[in-house]
Amino acid sequence: MLSVQVNLRTIIKNVALIKKQLKAETKFCAVVKSNAYGLGLERISKILAPLVDCFAVAKIDEAITLRQLGIRQDILLLGVCTDIPTAVKHNIIITLENPQQAENMLKNNLHPRIHIAVNTGMNRFGISSVHKLRKTLQLLSQERIEGFYSHLAYESDQLSQVQTAIKHFKKLAHIGKQYFPHAILHTGCSGVLNYPPAHFDMIRIGKALYGGITGTQTALTVTSKIIALQKLKPGESVGYNGQFVAKQNTIIAVVRGGYADGIPPQFSNKVKVLVGKDLCPIIGRVCMDYFFIDVSKVRNPLTKAVTIISPHTGQTLLAVAQQANMITCNLLLGLSQSKIKSIS
Numbered sequence: 562m563l564s565v566q567v568n569l570r571t572i573i574k575n576v577a578l579i580k581k582q583l584k585a586e587t588k589f590c591a592v593v594k595s596n597a598y599g600l601g602l603e604r605i606s607k608i609l610a611p612l613v614d615c616f617a618v619a620k621i622d623e624a625i626t627l628r629q630l631g632i633r634q635d636i637l638l639l640g641v642c643t644d645i646p647t648a649v650k651h652n653i654i655i656t657l658e659n660p661q662q663a664e665n666m667l668k669n670n671l672h673p674r675i676h677i678a679v680n681t682g683m684n685r686f687g688i689s690s691v692h693k694l695r696k697t698l699q700l701l702s703q704e705r706i707e708g709f710y711s712h713l714a715y716e717s718d719q720l721s722q723v724q725t726a727i728k729h730f731k732k733l734a735h736i737g738k739q740y741f742p743h744a745i746l747h748t749g750c751s752g753v754l755n756y757p758p759a760h761f762d763m764i765r766i767g768k769a770l771y772g773g774i775t776g777t778q779t780a781l782t783v784t785s786k787i788i789a790l791q792k793l794k795p796g797e798s799v800g801y802n803g804q805f806v807a808k809q810n811t812i813i814a815v816v817r818g819g820y821a822d823g824i825p826p827q828f829s830n831k832v833k834v835l836v837g838k839d840l841c842p843i844i845g846r847v848c849m850d851y852f853f854i855d856v857s858k859v860r861n862p863l864t865k866a867v868t869i870i871s872p873h874t875g876q877t878l879l880a881v882a883q884q885a886n887m888i889t890c891n892l893l894l895g896l897s898q899s900k901i902k903s904i905s
Contacts, residue, residue: 563818563869563899564784567600569608571780571872575770576612578777579754587760590637590747592767593627594619598890599897600771600781603630609770610634617749617765624653637676637708640686645671654707658686660693663700675701676708676744679733681726683714694733698740706741709734713759716752727759772878773889779872779879783896787836787863789815790856799853800845804830812857814841816867819850823896824869827885828852835874837865 580589591613597605606616606627615635618624621644624636628651635654642648642655645666657663658678666673677697680687688694698706711730715722727748734746749765752774772779791814793799793807814836818824829846834854841854856862870876882889 562785563822563824563896564782565823565896565899565901566782566904567604567901568780568782568872568904569604571772571778572605572770573608573612575772575777575780576609579766579769582754582757582776583760583764584757586762588614588745588747588763590615590617590749590763590765591770592617592639592749592765594623594639594767595894596623596897598768598771598893599895600893600901602626605770606630606632615763621647621653624648625651628652639712642673645669645673649673656686657697657701658688660697660700663697667700672704674705674707676710677706677737679709679711679730681711681713681729682722683712685712687711688733691733691736694736698737702740706737706744708745708747708763709737710747710749710765712765713748713750713753716750718752720756723753723756723759768889768893771889771893772872773882773893775879779870779877781870781878781893781896782868782872783870783899785816785818785867785869787814787856787865787867788817788851790863791815798845800848802846804846805844805853810857811855812862813844813853814856814862814867816852816854817850818869818899819848819852820895821849822899823892824852825885825887825892825895827887831886832869832881832884835868835871835876836862 591609593606596602617637617639619639627636637654648655654674654676656678657675678687680689713726745762747761747763748759753759769777793811795809798806824847826847828843833840833842836859839859841856844855845853870881878889882892
């Protein structure tokens with residue numbers, strides 16, 4: 562099994578790094594959905610509570626957990642809420658994304674706090690047209706509409722798409738503010754952190770808290786152990802389907818930890834890890850419980866730790882994800898399958 566350590570102090574540092582990029586009046590919403598990206602909802606939320614203005618989750622039970630922890634900040638439920646009475650009971654802000662939801666809510670005499678989702682190209686949730694927005698706002702003219710938001714489909718390096726999305730959001734948000742002038746505007750997608758025009762009144766931040774984007778620090782260390790060595794002759798293969806074939810005499814190490822523990826198949830024949838201070842390639846296909854590395858150039862490999870992710874060795878979360886052609890969210894969530902402990 563892998564050892565996965567979460568450095569809470571680094572998460573706190575990342576909050577500070579992010580705030581430096583925001584205007585003083587821009588609020589900070591910490592996205593802690595999916596068990597805080599697999600790293601522990603309760604643990605992460607407790608340290609964030611004194612530092613952020615708002616929390617965002619994807620499920621009502623996550624929001625309730627935050628309230629039970631004593632979280633007093635606003636909690637935004639992203640996506641469709643299927644239990645509005647519970648949201649009202651726990652003072653949770655729900656999302657509305659079409660006029661039909663508004664009609665059903667009023668029909669059932671429910672009056673929650675509301676943010677309205679605007680679709681700017683993600684095409685997952687949100688109102689896209691001026692007509693539907695006006696209809697929704699007219700239905701909800703006496704309700705508590707406290708915000709308008711969007712989730713951007715593109716990162717800041719895809720500037721033209723981001724600019725198009727922001728333009729559409731501004732158009733619909735301007736209409737919304739005519740009805741509810743005190744409503745706040747906010748966007749999400751950690752990649753837009755580096756694009757100030759997308760910040761508005763609040764910005765929602767998720768993977769950046771853990772080092773998932775450029776300019777933030779990796780907040781976890783993932784290590785394992787070598788449990789066996791094998792010698793391959795030229796022409797011999799290792800692992801399923803012979804995806805690696807030795808061209809010369811090769812010493813391979815069998816490392817504990819496979820896709821059942823969060824080492825994804827995408828690591829196969831792509832990612833490099835550290836054995837002591839030596840960089841070694843993963844070879845062959847990642848198995849359920851083990852993976853293989855070439856240690857032909859390593860002295861006494863059995864005595865050395867295997868470092869997969871670390872903030873201080875070049876094996877950052879972002880660098881490893883890029884090697885595997887993955888997004889950092891997927892990597893974080895996969896690693897949550899391993900036993901995680903926090904370090905102060």
